[in-house]
């Protein structure tokens with residue numbers, strides 16, 4: 063595996079705001095890497111540093127083996143970026159903007175084979191995204207502005223694609239188009255870093271994720287390995303069974319009994335230890351809810367909210383924590 | 393709810409929304425009438441001095457373009473000649489903007505749809521807009537009347553002048569409302585109807601400049617072009633000399649016809665629809681749009697064309713004024729004192745000073761044109777469009793230098809066109825009393841000060857981005873006030889020396905002192921170099 067993006071102890075301060083607070087990110091060649099975190103966690107700031115648009119306060123970043131701050135032009139020839147909030151030139155049409163951005167990146171000129179390929183690809187993408195390139199920039203909605211940047215990025219071959227919440231303005235149909243285009247780009251050998259605050263988007267597309275909160279990576283790995291960190295919810299009909307044997311197991315947490323049902327959470331990677339005990343009890347009406355990343359994710363979000371809302375003492379967060387019953391990994 | 397009650401509500405809403413804006417327009421127009429009449433009283437107190445200046449004017453088409461139809465040397469007629477076309481231009485602008493603001497702009501933002509869904513319907517708002525606009529123009533008419541009367545002019549003539557201003561405004565109220573039906577965006581409708589107002593101003597200018605003077609040289613009969621312009625119709629009232637009312641039927645008829653046409657269109661179209669769809673853009677970019685510089689040129693083209701036309705017009709005016717002045721002996725007039733206060737040069741001739749004064753004003757246009765190129769950098773950064781560009785293989789330095797080059801080129805273009813205009817009109821006048829090459833020298837002399845306004849704001853942009861736009865215009869404004877008008881209001885020399893414009897050389901043959909130009913050029917280059925170096929280390933962002 064070859065490392066495409068690596069940051070070590072990256073800090074970025076805006077006055078007293080620590081947008082990044084020791085961020086270590088690593089993205090391997092050929093993967094779709096999800097960069098997941100709540101609003102304000104520092105995703106856009108990270109991407110802007112990776113692009114050399116912003117300078118890190120301290121720490122190092124390398125992208126495609128280059129220093130983004132000092133070698134940004136060379137770097138930008140090899141990557142494509144879609145900002146979170148795309149702004150267009152009001153009096154340039156969408157088609158003109160796409161052409162301009164692609165031409166700046168090169169390989170789209172005139173009557174060469176490359177030029178023909180580019181025009182073909184642009185036309186295909188405009189069709190797929192159901193996009194009218196003939197309107198002026200000021201006339202596009204948020205979703206259509208996003209499409210301009212997406213089409214410009216996907217119409218040229220790049221080694222690395224950086225997407226900052228790319229689907230925030232797209233409808234579900236267009237999200238599906240985006241997904242298949244990203245998969246096609248990875249087929250071609252590209253690497254993708256996709257920031258998002260929506261888990262489901264990352265869940266369907268990404269091989270690995272890094273979860274960022276308050277400027278640092280709080281969790282990461284493949285989707286499967288993350289799932290193992292969460293708990294499987296188990297419940298069955300109480301029927302007056304003696305559940306003390308269960309409570310003694312190390313894999314079982316927060317065993318409760320109410321409304322005629324017994325419930326507990328089991329460590330997902332140790333679920334096999336629990337099954338014999340359940341069999342011995344002869345439980346009925348058994349339900350086992352598989353682990354979901356949502357829990358893990360909400361746990362990270364939830365912690366942030368608890369910390370932020372400590373003064374208010376909102377019961378909402380407490381309920382989340384109880385519901386998830388997850389053990390902190392950090 | 394009755395129609396009348398609805399109408400009252402909608403009109404009240406328009407009044408509330410516009411109260412400050414309308415107050416500024418109306419009081420501004422009234423104050424302009426008052427001050428110009430007062431100033432004429434003071435500067436050209438007696439009939440003979442006015443007759444003298446009128447004779448110069450009538451021989452100078454460029455002056456007539458900017459003034460009006462001369463109808464004798466009486467104080468009222470002279471004031472009407474000086475200022476009416478401008479008052480009417482303002483009334484026209486006020487009315488078209490008002491019409492578009494309460495029609496197409498409302499439809500564009502969707503608030504018209506809210507109103508249309510109430511019992512008010514789709515037509516009542518238009519009636520309210522017409523009422524509102526008519527009231528505004530009646531106020532303008534009264535303001536002009538009051539301004540002229542307060543300055544001591546004949547009230548009967550002042551009433552005619554006021555009515556003529558209001559009638560022109562009404563005509564453009566109708567035109568604005570009609571254009572609002574035709575165009576799909578308020579931007580387009582404002583631009584197009586404002587262009588029609590300017591066209592009316594230019595047409596009457598051509599008519600005035602190509603008219604036939606009488607034997608005395610102080611009374612003019614307008615050429616045919618004036619009859620195609622509502623402002624020209626207003627001039628035909630001959631306020632203060634003839635006090636004719638019938639020409640006002642023409643603008644009123646135009647108002648009626650265009651309102652009728654707007655009504656017909658309004659009744660037939662859907663809310664939000666327009667007769668002319670929005671112009672479609674290109675599906676693909678032209679081959680040339682392939683670099684940051686090409687983009688900068690594309691974005692600045694409108695501004696560059698505008699300032700260049702200003703430069704050309706300034707040059708033409710300079711040439712024709714210069715030759716007119718050569719023909720008349722103004723050596724001891726108060727005007728000379730004013731010119732000498734603006735341009736400080738011992739050896740230069742009066743004609744050369746005249747040219748330097750006018751070119752220093754064109755130099756301000758050139759500086760503004762260059763300044764706008766730099767300001768665009770900041771606008772692009774703040775709007776977020778710069779991010780798209782800088783995430784492509786475009787370095788910050790290439791981006792900045794593209795705009796610096798474009799700014800330099802446009803400064804040179806504006807001054808070149810000014811020189812060309814002056815050269816053509818001087819050569820065309822057959823005036824041999826001065827060296828036409830001095831015109832080119834004077835044009836070149838304006839470049840260093842203008843380049844300062846390119847380089848110093850660029851430095852501000854690099855060091856303190858958020859301040860760029862405010863600082864840019866403030867520096868230019870301060871430079872103009874201290875350097876160009878400083879002498880007229882008796883500013884201290886030390887303060888005047890702070891302005892780049894003070895150091896612009898005044899060519900006077902072989903003894904011209906060019907040191908100021910070289911210093912300013914050096915400062916501009918230094919500031920630009922520091923800006924470029926600083927840009928290497930600067931982050932970009934919207935903050």
Ligand SMILES: Nc1ncnc2c1ncn2[C@@H]1O[C@H](COP(=O)(O)OP(=O)(O)O)[C@@H](O)[C@H]1O
Pocket residue numbers: 076079080081099100101102103104105106107108933935
């Ligand atoms: N230019 C800036 N100036 C000051 N604070 C900023 C700036 N950019 C980002 N921040 C702050 O840094 C934090 C991270 O922001 P951002 O990277 O945009 O988060 P995300 O993209 O994950 O929503 C936020 O608290 C934000 O307010």
Ligand SMILES: [Mg+2]
Pocket residue numbers: 102105106107146226227
């Ligand atoms: Mg963001």
